[in-house]
Amino acid sequence: xxxxxxPTSMDCAEGRAANLPCNHSTISGNEYVYWYRQIHSQxxxxxxxxxxxxxxxxxxxxIITEDRKSSTLILPHATxxxxxxxxxxLYNFNKFYFGSGTKLNVKP
Amino acid sequence: NAGVTQTxxxxxxxxxxxxxxxxxxxxxxxxMYWYRQDPGMGLKLIYYSVGAGITDKGEVPNGYNVSRSTxxxxxxxxxxxxxxxxxxYFCASSPIGVDTDTQYFGPGTRLTVx
Numbered sequence: 001x002x003x004x005x006x007p008t009s010m011d012c013a014e015g016r017a018a019n020l021p022c023n024h025s026t027i028s029g030n031e032y033v034y035w036y037r038q039i040h041s042q043x044x045x046x047x048x049x050x051x052x053x054x055x056x057x058x059x060x061x062x063i064i065t066e067d068r069k070s071s072t073l074i075l076p077h078a079t080x081x082x083x084x085x086x087x088x089x090l091y092n093f094n095k096f097y098f099g100s101g102t103k104l105n106v107k108p
Numbered sequence: 109n110a111g112v113t114q115t116x117x118x119x120x121x122x123x124x125x126x127x128x129x130x131x132x133x134x135x136x137x138x139x140m141y142w143y144r145q146d147p148g149m150g151l152k153l154i155y156y157s158v159g160a161g162i163t164d165k166g167e168v169p170n171g172y173n174v175s176r177s178t179x180x181x182x183x184x185x186x187x188x189x190x191x192x193x194x195x196x197y198f199c200a201s202s203p204i205g206v207d208t209d210t211q212y213f214g215p216g217t218r219l220t221v222x
Contacts, residue, residue, distance in 0.1 A: 036211075043112075043198050043213025044151065087150060095166060096211065098143070098150040 003027075004088045009103040012082075018075040020102050022088030025069045032091040033064060035073045037084040038101070044087065047073065078106045109134050112214035114199050120220045121189040129184040129217050131199030139202040140182040141166075141211065142174065144195040151198060157182055189221045 005023045012018040024033065032051050036044040048055055048062045050071075055062045061074040075082055085101040115130045133140065138159045143151040143166075153166030157176040171193060173185040182201075186193060196218050200211040 041196060041216065043200070043215055044211075045213070046210045049210070095153055095156065096141070097167075098152070100150045 003090050003097045004099040006086075006088055006099055006102045008100070009105065011105045011107060012075075012078045014080060014106055014108050015077055018073075018078040018082065018104055018106070020073040020075075020086050020088075020104065021070065022072070023070050024088070024090060027068050027090060028092070030092070033062070033068075033071050034089050034091055034096065035060070035062065036087045036089065036098075037082075038087065039081075039084040044098075047086075049091070078104075080106050080108065082106050111135065112199055112201055112212050114197075114214040114217050116217060117215065118218045120222060121186075122222060123189060123191065125189050126185070126187050127189070127219075129186075129197055129199075129219075131182045131184070131214060132180050133182075133199075133201040133212070134180065135201060135203070135212065136179060137201035137212075138179065138204045140176065141200045141202075142172070142182070142184045143198045143200065144168065144193075145198060145216075146195050154184065154197075186219075191221050193219065194221045195219060 034049040035047040038044045050062045063072045083106045085103050087101040089098050112133045141156045142154040145151045152168045155174040157163045163174050196216045198216045199214045202211045
């Protein structure tokens with residue numbers, strides 16, 4: 001049973017903001033939302049995480065809805081190097097559950 | 109720091125053979141994980157450990173075994189290799205604490221079972 005659902009793929013123009021949605025309607029109160037990305041076949045790379053509040057770091061912003069049933073990862077100015085598979089996952093009791101992810105294609 | 113290192117990078121096994129995938133981290137992280145990733149799919153957790161001497165099953169533990177005798181090392185053992193175990197295997201580690209549990213991944217081991 002998938003704990004998160006994401007679109008299979010998305011396109012984004014270089015220099016524009018990329019908004020990647022994630023649905024996690026069965027999230028429990030103590031589960032964090034994490035985002036990772038995987039470029040080619042490398043090991044996944046941490047991007048950002050949050051519990052209830054919106055978060056921002058040097059890579060991205062994370063917007064979590066008030067009911068916590070969905071979230072959006074925002075890459076403010078996508079570059080060609082941001083082309084990757086982006087995973088939204090939940091952290092629960094020492095375990096991370098990866099879904100199938102969204103393939104983001106950044107185009108010139 | 110080297111971070112998380114995995115050996116070997118590539119391996120081809122025959123059905124029924126055994127092997128151990130090595131994973132070492134030099135960040136003094138208590139938590140370590142093994143994942144597998146099949147082509148076009150997300151990662152699935154095989155086993156994890158919250159500290160030396162403590163291991164537990166993840167989503168897909170069948171056909172694998174692990175041990176954690178030191179903080180640094182977390183080897184994954186395949187006893188009787190099967191074609192279904194053809195996959196890329198990633199090891200990861202993270203520091204203790206829920207809010208700081210960013211996972212750091214190794215480069216992966218590509219395993220083919222023929």
